[in-house]
Amino acid sequence: MITVFNTISASLSPQTQTLRLILGDQLNASHSWFKQIDPTVVYVIAELKQETGYVNHHVQKVCAFFAAMAQFAQALAQCGHQVMYLTLDETQHYADLPQLLEYITKEHKLTHFQYQQPDEYRLSQQLSSVVLPGIAINGTDSEHFLLPFSDIQREFTPKKHVKMEFFYRRMRKRFNVLMQDGEPFGGQWNFDQQNRASIKKNDLADIPSPLLFANDVSDILVRLKRHNINTIGKAESQLLWPVNRLQSRKLLDYFCQHLLIRFGHFQDAMTENSRSDWSLYHSRLSFALNAKIISPSEVINKVIAHWQAHQDDISLAQVEGFVRQILGWREYVRGIYWINMPDYATQNALQAQRPLPGYFWTANTKMSCMHHTIKQSLDFAYAHHIQRLMVTGCFSLLAGINPDEVDQWYLGIYIDAIEWVEMPNTRGMTQFADGGIVATKPYAASGNYLNKMSDHCKNCHYNVKLKTEENACPFNSLYWHFIQRHQAQFGRNPRMTMVYKNWQKMDTGTQQAIINKAEALLANLDNL
Structure with a gap:
């Protein structure tokens, strides 16, 4: 008979001594833990409120993780392992993961606790600081990545x-x-x-x-x-x-x-x-x-x-x-x-401070590329790497959006977003907030790039060919404003020499008109 225990006080095998924790992103059936059936081990997989609340997640992301966790628990049980799957109903009374672990180990008089190395810093810190009196605690590799x-x-x-x-x-x-x-x-x-x-x-x-x-x-x-x-x-x-x-x-x-x-x-x-x-x-x-x-x-x-x-x-x-x-x-x-980590999470090399515009949560913007990318993200919890880098990411970079808010949005909205992969891509690659640890130059671009790589510009409210007119593409003036305001950081960057030469070739009147246009946009970001 295949049984997945759905209560903390389930009647486990009398030989049970060890609790092994499986996090929601550790659904690795090939892990050495599972090579043998061990009646002394109970595997615990738990839906936790702490994991749904540290950022505002896309609903499909939460559903995908919970569904995958439940399927994995069932698969382990079918193989003969002893598995405890706890939903939010069972874990709601525990403040966090350590409190839940403490209760389970006491309830079943366990002697060992084992976990796989988490891939998020906050969970690694949480588990490495767990204290379970009288219980031996051991961590092991997740055995997933190629690089140990x-x-x-x-x-x-x-x-x-x-x-x-x-x-x-x-x-x-x-x-x-x-x-x-x-x-x-x-x-x-x-x-x-x-x-x-x-x-x-x-x-x-x-x-x-x-x-x-x-x-x-x-x-x-x-x-x-x-x-x-x-x-x-x-x-x-x-x-x-x-x-x-x-x-x-x-x-x-x-x-x-x-x-x-x-x-x-x-x-x-x-x-x-x-x-x-x-x-x-x-x-x-x-x-x-x-x-x-x-x-x-x-x-x-x-x-x-x-x-x-x-x-x-x-x-x-x-x-x-x-x-x-x-x-x-x-x-x-x-x-x-x-x-x-942990310093990486606070890097803001360009001192970007503006709040994230409201249309990142609604897709209600007249910028076709932004509308389409954000709407797709809200509909499917997905956008491919160039949409993330060169549309929403580039716009946030040009507009000087606070990288903390950009981080939170990317971490929440995408189904594949776990902090280890999201943060270097966002804070590093798209926002240059790490000062060049990831990228050797900021991934800044005007509307010309978007026009080259997409068909978004064809039916856009804004004209990608214009810089300063009322209906000019916002990416154009914001791009040059970004270049101008960060000249001290990037003026000598060999990969940006041509960009600054092009800026300097413009007469002062043209430069000022572009700057004025960009500043008007920045003062009115929520209405673009």
């Missing part, structure tokens, strides 16, 4: 920029990924220059429909309402995201068979004129990866194997671009996060 936690200090230095490209090359060599006789397959490490195409009108019909799931989360929605959990975004009783290994592998297979062929080519593109505009050729595996339902090694190996079997149809540039995001960027931002 203990090796982060060898690869990264606090407060220092580590070039991602070189880190990526070291990872390729170390794990023998896309390598041949010690050299990169194809004769070069990076094919990024081939992967920056925009989607044209005749490309739209070729975009495959996204693979969606229909996981019933109606009971979770009722539970969130019962416990007054505040959320953002659009709620659906049928959750489209994968919440178990079977679904995650189906999504990976679908990516290989239908999307990999043009992934790299269009990975930076944006459009609002397709039935699949919100996912395009992206894998949408980030939630499954970050919850550890599926491993980065499995994803990388599957993609490379599929490419090797279909090299006549799929170019190396497509697979290299995908591998770089996982083996390179994902592992890189984790290292940046851990080597620089």
Whole structure:
């Protein structure tokens, strides 16, 4: 008989001695914990109010984690493990995780407590400071990432920029990924220059429909309402995201068979004129990866194997671009996060202080690119990396939005957002708040970039060709205002020399008109 205990006072096996905690982003069925059935161990997976309240999460994000946790508990029980799954109903009376752990260990007279190394600093601090009198406490690796936690200090230095490209090359060599006789397959490490195409009108019909799931989360929605959990975004009783290994592998297979062929080519593109505009050729595996339902090694190996079997149809540039995001960027931002915390969370190198405009929560803005990206985020808890970096991120950078507020928005709204991956991407990559630990220059751009990489500008209220007129694209004057006000920081940056030369070529009258326009926009940000 398969049993998942749903009460704290459940009748556990009389041999039970050890409580093993599984956090919501530690759903790794391949972990060494699960290789053997041990009647002395009870696994505890718990929905906690502390995890729903540290930031205002998207409702689909909360539903996805809770559904995946419940599915994982059931899968463990089916394998014969002793599992206690506690919903908000059972944990509501405990102030936080340590209090819950204290009660469970006392209730069942346990002698050992074990946990996997959390990937968020706040949870790591919380668990490392847990005191359970008379109980032996041990932590272990989550066994998910390719780079062991203990090796982060060898690869990264606090407060220092580590070039991602070189880190990526070291990872390729170390794990023998896309390598041949010690050299990169194809004769070069990076094919990024081939992967920056925009989607044209005749490309739209070729975009495959996204693979969606229909996981019933109606009971979770009722539970969130019962416990007054505040959320953002659009709620659906049928959750489209994968919440178990079977679904995650189906999504990976679908990516290989239908999307990999043009992934790299269009990975930076944006459009609002397709039935699949919100996912395009992206894998949408980030939630499954970050919850550890599926491993980065499995994803990388599957993609490379599929490419090797279909090299006549799929170019190396497509697979290299995908591998770089996982083996390179994902592992890189984790290292940046851990080597620089906790100071990283307070960095504000550009002294940005403006509040986040209200339309970040409603999508009610006349800027087409911002409206579409934010609405998509509210509808699906998802936007791809360029939407996050060069639309909402770039706008926040140009407008000087407080990085604390930008962090909170990104951490809450995206289904894959866990602090270790969100913060370096947001505070570092998009906002340059870390002063250059991640990026060597700010990712600032005018409307010209958006016009090149998307079709948002075609039907926008604003004119992307104008800078100072009433209906001029806000990105244009805000871009030059950003360049001008941060000249002391970036004027000597070799990657920005041409930008400052172009600014200096403008006559003073033109410069002043641009600055005046930008300052008028900044004084009226909520109404753009």
